[in-house]
Amino acid sequence: MAHTGVVYTREANGKELELRVSGKLYKDALVMFDRETGTLWTQVDGKALRGPLLGSRLTEVPALQTTWKAWKKLHPDTLVLRKPGSLRGSTYDGYFRDSSKRGLFGTQGDERLGGKDKIIGVREVGDAVAVPQSVLEKKTVVQFLLAGKPVVLMYALEAETPGVYRAVLEGNALSFRVRKLGGQTQIEDIETGSAWSPLEGKAISGPLAGKHLDRVPYLYSFWYAWSAYRPETRVISE
Amino acid sequence: MKKAILLAAVLASLGGVQKLWAQNRSFQQEKIGDSTMVTVLVPDAIPALSQPVFVSRQEAEKWMADDEPVLGLVDPVTGVAKAYSLWHLDRHEIVNDRIGGKPIAVTW
Numbered sequence: 001m002a003h004t005g006v007v008y009t010r011e012a013n014g015k016e017l018e019l020r021v022s023g024k025l026y027k028d029a030l031v032m033f034d035r036e037t038g039t040l041w042t043q044v045d046g047k048a049l050r051g052p053l054l055g056s057r058l059t060e061v062p063a064l065q066t067t068w069k070a071w072k073k074l075h076p077d078t079l080v081l082r083k084p085g086s087l088r089g090s091t092y093d094g095y096f097r098d099s100s101k102r103g104l105f106g107t108q109g110d111e112r113l114g115g116k117d118k119i120i121g122v123r124e125v126g127d128a129v130a131v132p133q134s135v136l137e138k139k140t141v142v143q144f145l146l147a148g149k150p151v152v153l154m155y156a157l158e159a160e161t162p163g164v165y166r167a168v169l170e171g172n173a174l175s176f177r178v179r180k181l182g183g184q185t186q187i188e189d190i191e192t193g194s195a196w197s198p199l200e201g202k203a204i205s206g207p208l209a210g211k212h213l214d215r216v217p218y219l220y221s222f223w224y225a226w227s228a229y230r231p232e233t234r235v236i237s238e
Numbered sequence: 239m240k241k242a243i244l245l246a247a248v249l250a251s252l253g254g255v256q257k258l259w260a261q262n263r264s265f266q267q268e269k270i271g272d273s274t275m276v277t278v279l280v281p282d283a284i285p286a287l288s289q290p291v292f293v294s295r296q297e298a299e300k301w302m303a304d305d306e307p308v309l310g311l312v313d314p315v316t317g318v319a320k321a322y323s324l325w326h327l328d329r330h331e332i333v334n335d336r337i338g339g340k341p342i343a344v345t346w
Contacts, residue, residue: 021285065324068308
């Protein structure tokens with residue numbers, strides 16, 4: 001409902017958990033429960049809300065949210081979760097398009113952005129940063145420190161999706177900029193002039209060709225949900 | 239089961255739920271921290287997937303649309319890539335899976 005896909009390691013206290021849908025909402029977003037202990041977990045934050053595992057937190061796993069077309073180009077041998085035929089669209093389509101609806105119960109985000117503005121959110125203990133998708137689309141590259149460590153967001157135009165990475169390679173910080181070459185936009189690092197693919201976080205030409213940046217887990221979410229769960233978040237604007 | 243389908247349909251039609259909410263404030267509510275947890279469905283009314291089955295790209299092409307949003311993961315150990323259609327996840331919200339030998343949950 002918060003329009004956000006998150007992948008978690010489903011383990012707590014060394015115990016494997018099977019997560020299921022509780023039918024409950026917290027701050028207008030999905031609450032999960034585990035079959036083993038009945039603990040309730042928030043989907044947005046991976047935090048135990050109540051139950052025997054209270055105080056635990058699920059660890060995020062980096063994933064990429066993109067289109068089927070862009071994904072299969074990156075990974076021609078990909079496996080695909082089987083589904084019963086060609087389901088099209090979302091049961092929430094009307095909801096996603098209606099900017100006045102914020103969850104079932106009208107959870108308010110704070111006023112810095114519109115409730116249904118899409119943001120890319122990253123967080124660590126003690127820090128959280130939201131970048132509006134509109135800002136990233138305009139700038140292509142947005143770089144900042146998250147809990148003191150450099151992070152870069154690169155916008156992949158062809159897939160309309162962000163790639164989110166640690167802006168560090170083998171211990172050295174990298175800074176990225178956008179260069180227009182003819183009609184093409186190219187992302188390169190200032191230190192070596194290597195060109196980078198935003199979807200893969202991989203240097204595609206130049207001295208660093210073939211090197212990969214580490215992915216950072218992110219949430220692609222509506223502002224209302226992000227700011228309700230992370231009121232202390234910083235916002236990167238223009 | 240019928241009840242679960244009905245409830246899921248009600249959840250899907252958010253306007254409907256909002257009306258229901260206005261008419262009879264019967265959803266169970268519980269204060270946790272600075273907010274309220276609200277019960278709108280019974281547990282498992284939306285069925286999580288716990289035995290996910292994967293097919294090849296060639297097979298998937300029969301029913302995947304190019305513009306279909308997916309969540310993609312790469313196994314850090316084997317390099318195997320997996321795609322989960324968000325239109326499909328919409329019906330389940332959670333897939334319990336494994337990657338790199340680790341238990342993971344893809345949630346939406």
